[in-house]
Structures are given as structure tokens and as C-alpha cells.
Amino acid sequence: MNCRVVVEAAVPVYDVETENEAIRIGISKTGEMLNPDLNYVEINMGSRTSPSGEELEPAFIAADEALVALELEMTVFNVEREEHASRIARKEIGQRLENIPLEVLRVEVIEDEDDAEAVGDDETTEDGESDADANDRDAESNEQGSDETESDESDDTATNDSSKSKATTDDDVLPEFEELLE
Incomplete structure (x- = not known):
């Protein structure tokens, strides 16, 4: 079984003035830590909500320091179950991102090509x-x-x-x- 795992990371960024600057630096800093070993990990802005359900920016700034919420996605191959995939993703990413807290947001099972062919009669072929x-x-x-x-x-x-x-x-x-x- 193959799984797509999304992990949330809280990346600290220093000496920033705006949220956009904090997000850019956070993504860059995370990319530097992951590359070249984990260049297949996708880095996206995370999402945050207030307790009342209001959407917030993925960066929180206080005293020229920010904490940026990022979502890191990776595919884990040949796992026994979803829990196994989440542990592998946390370990692989966590080894490169020292002192950055991680939390698994979701694990999605990816259908194999054989399963995809058997799913429906009206699927499209490679020709469209x-x-x-x-x-x-x-x-x-x-x-x-x-x-x-x-x-x-x-x-x-x-x-x-x-x-x-x-x-x-x-x-x-x-x-x-x-x-x-x-």
C-alpha cells in the first residue's frame, strides 16, 4: 500500500517584519534543510484558524520573530497501514528538521494502478x-x-x-x- 502523508511543521523565523516575508523565509529555510536528501517533499503554506473558526495567516509574528505553519507532503511506498506511513514520514522529515515540532495532519491511501483499472468502466485511457x-x-x-x-x-x-x-x-x-x- 502507498500513502500520501501531510505533516504540519512549526518553523521559527527570526528578524522579519511582515507575514509574507516570514512565509517566504520559512519555506526557503525548510527547503534548505530538506534538500538534497528529501527533494521529493512538497512544501506548502499551512492553514490556521482561530478558536472562533476565523481563517488566520500561516505566520504569527511577535517581536520581529515569527512562527510559520507549513505543510510538508510526501509519498510513502510499500507500507502495511496508515499508522506505519505516518511514522515513516515523521521520522524522515524530523531527522532533517531538528528542533522543529511536527504533527501528522492526514494520511491518504493512494490507489495502485491495478486497482485504478478495476474501479470503473468509464475511466479515461491515456489517449483521453x-x-x-x-x-x-x-x-x-x-x-x-x-x-x-x-x-x-x-x-x-x-x-x-x-x-x-x-x-x-x-x-x-x-x-x-x-x-x-x-
């Missing part, structure tokens, strides 16, 4: 054509193929008749050909 359209097209070609088969069969009977007459003439021609080879 749905399976139903492909099936219709195949049925039409089969109908046309059966018409061609009938005409091929009539041609085969004509060919068999002419091949019988050719066989008698071929027998006459073959010895001459063999003589030419000698």
Missing part, C-alpha cells in the same frame, strides 16, 4: 478516450472485420480453385527451377 468509447470502437471494427472475413472466405475458395490449377503447372515449373540451381 473513455473505456466505453474504446469498446464501441472495437465493436465497430469487429463488425467490419466480420464483413471482411466473409469476403475473404469467398476469395479463399476462388484462390483454392486457382491454386489447384496452379499446382499442376507448378509441378511442371519446379523441376526446371531446380535444374537452374544446379
Whole structure:
């Protein structure tokens, strides 16, 4: 089973004046700590809400220092269950982000390619054509193929008749050909 794990990180940023500046520096600082070892981790702004449910900026500034909420997403492959995926993600990210608190926000199971093919009949193929359209097209070609088969069969009977007459003439021609080879 493969899982997509989203971890929230509280990244401290120093000597900032605005929330946008704090967010940019927080993302940059986190990217430097994760790269090059974990360059597959996606870094996004986090979301915060007040106790009353009001949306807040992902950065909190006090005395020119900020605490930035970031969401770090990574895919964990070949895990037994969702809890296993969350532990692996926290360990991998936590080793690179020292002294930064992490919390797992969500774990999403990613369907395998085999499972995705079996999910529905109307899924689109790589060409952008749905399976139903492909099936219709195949049925039409089969109908046309059966018409061609009938005409091929009539041609085969004509060919068999002419091949019988050719066989008698071929027998006459073959010895001459063999003589030419000698």
C-alpha cells in the first residue's frame, strides 16, 4: 500500500517584519534543510484558524520573530497501514528538521494502478478516450472485420480453385527451377 502523508511543521523565523516575508523565509529555510536528501517533499503554506473558526495567516509574528505553519507532503511506498506511513514520514522529515515540532495532519491511501483499472468502466485511457468509447470502437471494427472475413472466405475458395490449377503447372515449373540451381 502507498500513502500520501501531510505533516504540519512549526518553523521559527527570526528578524522579519511582515507575514509574507516570514512565509517566504520559512519555506526557503525548510527547503534548505530538506534538500538534497528529501527533494521529493512538497512544501506548502499551512492553514490556521482561530478558536472562533476565523481563517488566520500561516505566520504569527511577535517581536520581529515569527512562527510559520507549513505543510510538508510526501509519498510513502510499500507500507502495511496508515499508522506505519505516518511514522515513516515523521521520522524522515524530523531527522532533517531538528528542533522543529511536527504533527501528522492526514494520511491518504493512494490507489495502485491495478486497482485504478478495476474501479470503473468509464475511466479515461491515456489517449483521453473513455473505456466505453474504446469498446464501441472495437465493436465497430469487429463488425467490419466480420464483413471482411466473409469476403475473404469467398476469395479463399476462388484462390483454392486457382491454386489447384496452379499446382499442376507448378509441378511442371519446379523441376526446371531446380535444374537452374544446379
